[in-house]
Amino acid sequence: MVAGEEFGLVEETEGVDGDEWEQLDVSDTEADRIARRQDREFSEFRKRLKNTEQFKVTGGVFDDATFAALYKLVQDGYIEAIGGPISTGKEADVFEALAPEDETVAIKVYRINASDFRQMRDYLEGDPRFENIRGDKKRVVLAWVKKEYGNLLRAKKAGVRVPDPIAVQRNVLVMEYLGDETRAAPTLDDADLGNPETAYEVVREYIRRLYDAGLVHGDLSEYNLVVDDGELVVIDVGQAVTVHHPNSEEFLRRDCRNVANFFAREGVDADGDDLYDYVVSEADPREGEGVA
Numbered sequence: 001m002v003a004g005e006e007f008g009l010v011e012e013t014e015g016v017d018g019d020e021w022e023q024l025d026v027s028d029t030e031a032d033r034i035a036r037r038q039d040r041e042f043s044e045f046r047k048r049l050k051n052t053e054q055f056k057v058t059g060g061v062f063d064d065a066t067f068a069a070l071y072k073l074v075q076d077g078y079i080e081a082i083g084g085p086i087s088t089g090k091e092a093d094v095f096e097a098l099a100p101e102d103e104t105v106a107i108k109v110y111r112i113n114a115s116d117f118r119q120m121r122d123y124l125e126g127d128p129r130f131e132n133i134r135g136d137k138k139r140v141v142l143a144w145v146k147k148e149y150g151n152l153l154r155a156k157k158a159g160v161r162v163p164d165p166i167a168v169q170r171n172v173l174v175m176e177y178l179g180d181e182t183r184a185a186p187t188l189d190d191a192d193l194g195n196p197e198t199a200y201e202v203v204r205e206y207i208r209r210l211y212d213a214g215l216v217h218g219d220l221s222e223y224n225l226v227v228d229d230g231e232l233v234v235i236d237v238g239q240a241v242t243v244h245h246p247n248s249e250e251f252l253r254r255d256c257r258n259v260a261n262f263f264a265r266e267g268v269d270a271d272g273d274d275l276y277d278y279v280v281s282e283a284d285p286r287e288g289e290g291v292a
């Protein structure tokens with residue numbers, strides 16, 4: 001099979017990027033001509049993507065603006081083709097995608113209309129990085145995607161294993177794919193834990209490092225931790241809040257409770273309150289940081 005065939009390979013197209021626009025002293029007619037060409041290329045891309053087998057399977061759920069974001073990611077060389085869905089959620093779908101040099105990446109595509117934007121807005125509250133975002137649903141969701149990207153960067157910098165963030169374009173996040181050729185990495189509840197005591201220590205250290213870097217995951221449990229090639233990886237950091245958030249303490253307590261309860265069921269001597277005390281007493285959260 002040709003590399004990428006199973007992904008519904010998108011052919012390369014020549015586009016005009018932002019820099020080229022700035023360099024061109026375009027007359028109206030020339031600008032029109034370029035705009036028409038871009039429109040044509042875009043609609044061809046859309047048609048090609050819609051015709052791929054995988055896309056038919058997923059039901060063709062992307063709207064025009066999402067197609068445009070995917071098209072930009074193709075033009076910018078981050079992805080070449082969209083593959084099969086890994087997960088279909090209420091707020092976002094995660095797909096495999098083919099990147100240059102036969103690499104597989106994961107893309108998370110947020111649905112602007114279906115997202116629970118009120119809840120998202122509550123999580124953005126108190127975060128100095130998103131102070132001016134109140135407005136409409138679209139702005140909140142787009143800020144959310146950037147926030148997930150920024151949180152991944154910050155977590156990575158803090159020494160927490162997360163999927164490597166690669167790019168963000170409108171409502172689409174491109175990140176490292178976790179898993180192998182046969183399947184995406186399983187979540188903790190589905191994985192063979194090996195030694196649960198060691199796994200618990202690793203997760204405890206991750207929560208502490210996150211807190212030390214001024215972040216609280218906010219939805220941590222066995223469902224947002226995956227095991228990739230024997231390594232524990234924290235995922236879904238979109239809702240992670242900074243320690244400035246009015247509910248950060250409550251979120252941290254809940255994260256600790258979820259994680260400790262899971263490991264206690266696995267036979268580990270773990271307790272939510274003890275875990276919380278460990279995290280806050282060992283950590284020294286950095287205040288007032290800008291985006292990572």
Ligand SMILES: Nc1ncnc2c1ncn2[C@@H]1O[C@H](COP(=O)(O)OP(=O)(O)OP(=O)(O)O)[C@@H](O)[C@H]1O
Nearest residue numbers: 086087089092094106163175176177178184235236
């Ligand atoms: N980088 C990745 N590589 C491989 N699989 C991934 C990756 N990121 C997410 N997944 C898979 O997709 C699922 C959903 O991802 P994630 O939790 O980030 O999205 P979500 O829409 O917030 O999901 P949910 O609503 O279930 O919390 C994960 O449980 C995991 O199985």
